[in-house]
Amino acid sequence: MFGYILRRVAYAIPIALGVSIIVFSLVHLSPGDPINAVIAADAPAEVAQRLKEAYGFDKPLPVQYGKWLLRAITGDLGVSIATGRAVAGEITSAAANTIMLAFFAGMLGFSIGAVLGGIAGYNQGSWIDKVATTMAITGVSVPHYWLGLVLVIVFAVELNMLPAMGMGPGGSRDWAWDVAHMRHLVLPMVTLSVIPMGIVTRTIRATVAEVLSNEFVQALRAKGLLERQVLGHIVKNAGPTCLAVMGLQFGYLLGGSILVETVFSWPGTGFLLNDAIFRRDIPVLQGVILILAMFFVLLNLMVDIAQTAIDPRMRRA
């Protein structure tokens, strides 16, 4: 097991480096001189020249990358063009909000998906299976930014029951565990939970159906086990796959929440990213993408290790 973890970590390092190369090259993808991407357009020429040297844009690309990577590792992600504040600081406060939203959306989506998928896979062809399959395909087909808008129309505009925007009353950016703040969480949470709900339902339904088709299930029943005990075996066999899907979906929630955060003006990384795109604030864009992608790499690594830890079959592969 320890050897496996070492191997898996060793495999993640080149991936992380590759990710950093892609994020680094984003500055050079943006049209024009890269210095224009990191300073304000109306900056005087001598400032531009000085910054060009400070950023090392006059050096060859590999040197630039090395310098950038060293700075990024030490937590220096540059300075926002728009606000002049350090990018790392802006991301830290936004990331907490995104993680919270993704966590609650994930909990909601995963629990509904697990229950629906489990029941559907166990009772294939029944009416509940049809309901679950329909919900799942709707969940994966719906543009979530539109669903958010529809929920706002129904619950905020028409019924006037829930707030449409922001994270707290009066545009508050500090979370508090009171009813006023939680009311702001409901709509974005439901909107964001729909895709993982659909995917988890589909995967668990297929996994449970696959486990059920194994001969050992028949043998367990023939042995006279209670259906409850048979179910225990099914859960044990389907568990690792479900865990892996949920882990990856959590990563997609963090990366994919940008559109939902935009709809609800939720002050998370997605909102920050949207702002950065709007202002062409490349350092912020780069920083947010780097942090989210690195988090996704780390999550993948943890999911793989956790899956191997609970599933002895994986260790042989």
Add this chain to the structure above:
Amino acid sequence: MSNRVEVRPAPAMATGVDTAQVAALSRGYWSTVAGRLGTDYVTIACGLVLIAIVSAAIFADLIAPADPYKTSIVRRLKPIGFANHPLGTDELGRDMLTRLIYGGRLSLFMGVLPVVNALIVGGILGMIAGFLGGRVNMAIMRVMDVFYAFPSVLLAIAISGALGAGVTNAIVSLTVVFIPPITRVTESVTTQVRNLDYVEAARASGAGTQTILRVHVLSNVLGPIFIYSTSLISVSIILASGLSFLGLGTEPPEPEWGLMLNTLRQSIYINPWVAALPGAVIFATSLCFNLLSDGLRTAMDVRL
């Protein structure tokens, strides 16, 4: 249902296999697929809806009731069912039905083209990786792993955000998003096919690499990656419109579903349901592509 039996050769036919019978069997497969699709009413309905949406977009000039760019200060944000504007008007007084019909042009183009591009690039890369194996495989697949390390929405937004707004940039970024999954699927199917006995037999009987690739690998790989690609179109349409929704795709005043949703967002307190219309069309298109892809997969599954 009775058609399914035809896939397996009857005992009398199996005794002497010649080319004519093989041809008859392969026709049997396609007639089986057609037979299965013929009774799958959900898939047929989805196909018809998609044909309707696509032809409406193609023949927009002929069927649209108004000019998609013609604004009117007095007829702004009229509700659904307003005189002469069956689906109301938008924030600049343009006819919604017309804009939705024209909007399909860009939305479908931006949704489908990246998948087609990725199918070509990813298909070729995957076949090279799978067929050559070894170091080439390692090099191609490790690069793909790096792109896999980004959640797809994030990668699309990152590349589009860096390149700037524009239809071409959006298509480029979405193509980059879909190349890795298609390459992976193609690589794994190609590797399986390469190790099959009859490919070995073909090689032993003197078939060159080109012949094997063209006759054996391509014919076996195309089906699975084609079906897989159709399942990506739904995601691609949602993402393409999402990019426009963020202001990264088309620019005003072009009619495009995602952009329409974005500009109408400001008006939800005045005329909420008109604002929701473009998203409903995206949803319907994406749902139909998903169901169609599921139906095709089931119909073409040889194991059934």
